[in-house]
Amino acid sequence: MALDELGLDSWFDNHVRELCGPEQSIARVVAIDRGRYLVHDGNNELSAELLGKFFYAAESAARFPCVGDWVCLEHHDSEQFASIHTVLPRKTLLKRKTVGYDEEFQMLASNIDVAFIVMSCHYDFHVSKLERFLVMIHEAHIEPVLLFTKSDLITPEALQLLIDDIRAAGIDIKILALSNITGEGVEQVRRLIEPRKTYCMLGSSGVGKSSLMNRLIGSDIFETQTVSTSGQGRHTTVRRHLILLDHGGMLIDMPGMRELAVAEVSEGIEGSFADILELAATCRFSDCSHNNEPDCAIQAALADGKLNADHYRNYLKIQKESRHHKKQTAFVAKRKKPKNASRIAPSKTSQRKQKKNICVDEHKES
Ligand SMILES: Nc1nc2c(ncn2[C@@H]2O[C@H](COP(=O)(O)OP(=O)(O)OP(=O)(O)O)[C@@H](O)[C@H]2O)c(=O)[nH]1
Numbered sequence: 001m002a003l004d005e006l007g008l009d010s011w012f013d014n015h016v017r018e019l020c021g022p023e024q025s026i027a028r029v030v031a032i033d034r035g036r037y038l039v040h041d042g043n044n045e046l047s048a049e050l051l052g053k054f055f056y057a058a059e060s061a062a063r064f065p066c067v068g069d070w071v072c073l074e075h076h077d078s079e080q081f082a083s084i085h086t087v088l089p090r091k092t093l094l095k096r097k098t099v100g101y102d103e104e105f106q107m108l109a110s111n112i113d114v115a116f117i118v119m120s121c122h123y124d125f126h127v128s129k130l131e132r133f134l135v136m137i138h139e140a141h142i143e144p145v146l147l148f149t150k151s152d153l154i155t156p157e158a159l160q161l162l163i164d165d166i167r168a169a170g171i172d173i174k175i176l177a178l179s180n181i182t183g184e185g186v187e188q189v190r191r192l193i194e195p196r197k198t199y200c201m202l203g204s205s206g207v208g209k210s211s212l213m214n215r216l217i218g219s220d221i222f223e224t225q226t227v228s229t230s231g232q233g234r235h236t237t238v239r240r241h242l243i244l245l246d247h248g249g250m251l252i253d254m255p256g257m258r259e260l261a262v263a264e265v266s267e268g269i270e271g272s273f274a275d276i277l278e279l280a281a282t283c284r285f286s287d288c289s290h291n292n293e294p295d296c297a298i299q300a301a302l303a304d305g306k307l308n309a310d311h312y313r314n315y316l317k318i319q320k321e322s323r324h325h326k327k328q329t330a331f332v333a334k335r336k337k338p339k340n341a342s343r344i345a346p347s348k349t350s351q352r353k354q355k356k357n358i359c360v361d362e363h364k365e366s
């Protein structure tokens with residue numbers, strides 16, 4: 001198989017020439033398992049390890065490879081084993097705020113062209129949740145598509161009402177409805193997937209991501225979970241693996257995400273809340289807080305119903321989270337920064353910590 005079938009194009013090629021040594025070859029990270037990287041070099045999948053230099057002066061988790069990355073490799077004698085020297089620049093990087101106290105973000109996957117937001121139309125659909133996914137996807141410069149699963153459980157009229165709600169919030173992304181049970185709509189999803197492009201599936205646990213994966217692959221390699229009759233999903237084991245589909249495209253499955261806290265986002269907000277930013281630009285005062293200033297365009301639009309109150313509330317919430325994350329990251333970075341960072345070798349403990357930080361795949365994380 002040629003590397004272009006794995007998504008390599010001239011953009012990456014230019015970086016290969018610049019960044020990979022003459023003895024090195026190029027491969028794509030398809031999975032991470034307990035600190036080991038499974039990479040595909042166009043012919044084989046092989047196991048690769050990081051060079052020690054990755055653990056030096058680690059200012060940011062973003063220096064480590066993640067699923068979807070292109071890396072420069074040096075093969076060892078056995079051919080089945082290699083070391084990773086360099087991570088090539090990424091076209092796109094999907095990340096989220098780390099759950100818990102650590103204020104650094106977590107990389108989910110890179111070099112994704114299209115993100116499928118998978119949501120069940122039968123249970124627990126909220127436009128605000130969709131907006132949260134959209135902020136994250138816009139921030140990463142990825143094209144979003146909404147896949148509504150479980151269409152067999154609601155009437156076409158009820159489905160149309162949900163779509164109307166989404167359009168009313170100013171969201172104009174492509175929407176497809178499907179059922180993994182009857183198979184309706186699955187073919188349309190398959191037709192969306194183009195060769196050499198990378199797709200990912202994002203969505204809460206239990207919405208039907210594994211079921212859809214299995215349908216697209218045509219076999220039951222992903223374990224699916226039975227959910228309670230309320231439709232709510234259960235906790236499933238985490239996996240993140242880049243899979244090559246028969247007709248060419250690539251698909252990365254993501255763990256179910258219960259908590260989706262946003263890291264610092266700016267363009268993501270511009271992408272998802274452009275209507276609000278446009279309105280705010282027409283307030284009388286440029287620093288309007290949209291509370292009780294005169295001639296506030298936001299308050300006026302809320303009053304006459306042109307601006308949906310939930311949409312605005314969600315905007316404020318996400319903006320607050322983003323600001324908070326920015327402040328925290330700046331604070332943590334200041335506290336952590338050692339003098340002469342690049343010359344200090346990390347202790348064994350900090351290497352272990354780093355490994356723990358990047359190898360999220362074997363933990364449950366939703
Ligand atoms: N009625 C109906 N049930 C579905 C559909 N898709 C999935 N299910 C059921 O929903 C449950 C959860 O599906 P999964 O495919 O495991 O969901 P998931 O999104 O992969 O969940 P995680 O692995 O936890 O992230 C299973 O019992 C499926 O049979 C659908 O289109 N219609």
Ligand SMILES: [Zn+2]
Pocket residue numbers: 280283284288289290291293295296297298299
């Ligand atoms: Zn205002």
